[in-house]
Amino acid sequence: xxxxxxxxxxxxxxxxxAISGAYLKFSRAFPIxxxxxxxxxDPQRAQAKAAEFEVPQVLSVDDLLESADLDIxxxxxxxxxxxxxxxxxxxxxxxxFSEKPLxxxxxxxxxxxxxxxxxxxxxxxxxxxxxxxxxxxxxxxIDEGAIGRPLAFTAFMMCPGHEHWHPNPEFFYxxxxxxxxxxxxxxxxxxxxxxxxxxxxxxxxxxxxxxRTILAGxxxxxxxxxxxxxTIEFKNGVMGTLITSFATRFPQYDANQPITxxxxxxxxxxxxxxxxxxxxxxxxxxxxxxxxxxxxFPVGYGRxxxxxxxxxxxxxxxxxxxxxEQAYAVLEAMEAFLESSKQGRAIEPQAKYERPEPMPxxxxxxxx
Numbered sequence: 001x002x003x004x005x006x007x008x009x010x011x012x013x014x015x016x017x018a019i020s021g022a023y024l025k026f027s028r029a030f031p032i033x034x035x036x037x038x039x040x041x042d043p044q045r046a047q048a049k050a051a052e053f054e055v056p057q058v059l060s061v062d063d064l065l066e067s068a069d070l071d072i073x074x075x076x077x078x079x080x081x082x083x084x085x086x087x088x089x090x091x092x093x094x095x096x097f098s099e100k101p102l103x104x105x106x107x108x109x110x111x112x113x114x115x116x117x118x119x120x121x122x123x124x125x126x127x128x129x130x131x132x133x134x135x136x137x138x139x140x141x142i143d144e145g146a147i148g149r150p151l152a153f154t155a156f157m158m159c160p161g162h163e164h165w166h167p168n169p170e171f172f173y174x175x176x177x178x179x180x181x182x183x184x185x186x187x188x189x190x191x192x193x194x195x196x197x198x199x200x201x202x203x204x205x206x207x208x209x210x211x212r213t214i215l216a217g218x219x220x221x222x223x224x225x226x227x228x229x230x231t232i233e234f235k236n237g238v239m240g241t242l243i244t245s246f247a248t249r250f251p252q253y254d255a256n257q258p259i260t261x262x263x264x265x266x267x268x269x270x271x272x273x274x275x276x277x278x279x280x281x282x283x284x285x286x287x288x289x290x291x292x293x294x295x296x297f298p299v300g301y302g303r304x305x306x307x308x309x310x311x312x313x314x315x316x317x318x319x320x321x322x323x324x325e326q327a328y329a330v331l332e333a334m335e336a337f338l339e340s341s342k343q344g345r346a347i348e349p350q351a352k353y354e355r356p357e358p359m360p361x362x363x364x365x366x367x368x
Contacts, residue, residue: 009311012070015039022302024052033308036056036069038055039064065092073086080171080174080175083102091119095122097125098125105335124310127306128306129275129276133301136296140297141293150262151264155240155241157258160246160248163213173224177224178228179227183244198233201340203229203231207226208226209226227244230337258272265285298364
């Protein structure tokens with residue numbers, strides 16, 4: 001599709017907080033994307049981002065959602081606002097790509113999925129990091145049988161919490177936040193891409209640190225579990241453990257390769273699913289040690305690759321990869337961890353999930 005102006009997909013951003021800078025920066029790598037407007041409940045914040053990244057229009061949230069000049073609304077609001085903004089944008093006839101999570105409850109998620117289907121609109125959702133060279137290379141190795149039949153995995157995301165660096169971390173400790181809803185999407189999206197749909201989840205969750213001191217010095221109450229762990233059994237028979245925590249001080253695992261997959265014929269170390277690239281190491285059953293595997297997909301993608309893939313898919317009428325159904329399967333799994341902890345039993349997710357197509361081995365900037 002190149003850089004032909006007639007092919008470009010026009011995008012308006014709602015929410016100009018911390019993550020918007022990454023989208024605005026990396027969207028420049030994809031000629032199909034044209035960011036034409038931005039908005040925020042704080043007009044000064046929208047003005048600042050527009051000036052920094054040369055976005056031509058700053059609109060109110062209502063005016064942006066109702067603008068006929070847009071193809072896609074990019075929803076970068078805080079988690080508790082995701083369902084509302086996405087629902088309103090769909091009602092205005094706009095395709096939507098949202099930051100994760102899709103919503104903070106499965107009821108909300110189902111409602112916006114049904115709205116998109118009813119209106120025949122595209123619904124996309126982060127994370128798109130699974131589209132990077134790291135996770136795609138690991139997926140290809142698994143699919144090709146490099147470790148034989150995969151049987152088990154461990155996945156860890158443990159840190160002290162976001163109040164140590166984020167200027168406005170309160171929402172990380174509200175319902176829809178916490179380590180599972182904040183960081184779980186990266187891990188669960190990668191695992192779903194490796195293994196397919198989930199059969200059942202058994203989880204345990206707690207509030208380990210009830211109060212937090214943020215950078216401004218104020219103390220905030222933690223309103224959602226900050227330490228969540230459990231087991232996942234996939235329908236293909238793979239079983240493993242996932243731990244997400246905002247309550248640990250020093251990770252006792254390799255944060256560069258926090259997922260390990262064990263198979264009948266080998267073991268695979270997978271890079272951080274919060275990043276796009278990163279090393280992949282393989283040790284087959286007769287190997288004396290792990291060896292780094294070459295990436296078999298383009299490196300260097302950043303946030304916006306999922307949005308760009310959706311834009312290309314919109315123009316060529318093919319499915320997009322970071323789709324609403326995948327995001328709903330992730331949402332249902334995250335909710336299952338918390339519900340399982342409350343109920344003391346395994347939860348069986350009901351979402352119908354199909355793995356998206358692998359990424360092409362050429363840069364996404366090229367035509368479909």
